[in-house]
Amino acid sequence: MSSLRPDIYTLTTLRKLSASSVRTHASSTQSSGRGAAPTADGRRTQVIVENTYRTEPDAKFPVRKVREIIKDVLESRLEEERYKPEESNELAKELTEVIKERVKALRVPRYKLVCFVQLGTGKKSEVQVSSQCIWNPDIDTYADFTFRNHHMFAVGIVWGMYYE
Structure with missing residues (x-):
């Protein structure tokens, strides 16, 4: 007893x-x-x-808004930029941080963000970027944008994964 x-x-x-x-x-x-x-x-x-045990978000990840943020950041910062291999690493980090902070400002609750920017020379180069992870296709998503000018290209991707 x-x-x-x-x-x-x-x-x-x-x-x-x-x-x-x-x-x-x-x-x-x-x-x-x-x-x-x-x-x-x-x-x-x-x-x-106490745990909420929510398995679905109240608000979906705003793909269009995030794509516009990526587009705005890449176009405004890289419009007249030339590709410089020695500076591309720091530039990619800077762009990633700016994009991430602007997406965080949207305050999408319970989404974890992964931000990625890749830079390369614009001289007839071709790059394929792929990623792989386990996610829920109904909830998790991503937004991307590819920028090109005469001297370089940039690929920006933000993944939004729901955190239960």
């Missing part, structure tokens, strides 16, 4: 947690655990957040 007591307590605790998605505990000890924040009286408050 005593072995059932912890199960009953756990079930009662789970029911209380189910009633609200966030519950706080105040303790008088000065613990430095993750998620603990000091209160006015010196106590630490630990926030316990």
Whole structure:
């Protein structure tokens, strides 16, 4: 009979947690655990957040908007640019960061972003870019844009993968 007591307590605790998605505990000890924040009286408050178990997003990944962001960044930055192999690595990193920050500003909830930019010379070069991963084709997606001028090309891709 005593072995059932912890199960009953756990079930009662789970029911209380189910009633609200966030519950706080105040303790008088000065613990430095993750998620603990000091209160006015010196106590630490630990926030316990219950899982949502959402398997589908509230809002889909905005492919058109992301494609426009990639297009805008690549065209505005590379319009008169010439391909310089010694500088292309840093330029690709810079473009990737700018694109990633602008896509993050869209605040699409629960999507993980992967951003990729590849630069190359425009002298009759041809490149095929491929990627492979496991994803849900109904939810996960990507946006891409290819920029070309007389001196270089750039391929920008942003993958949006839903994070449950």
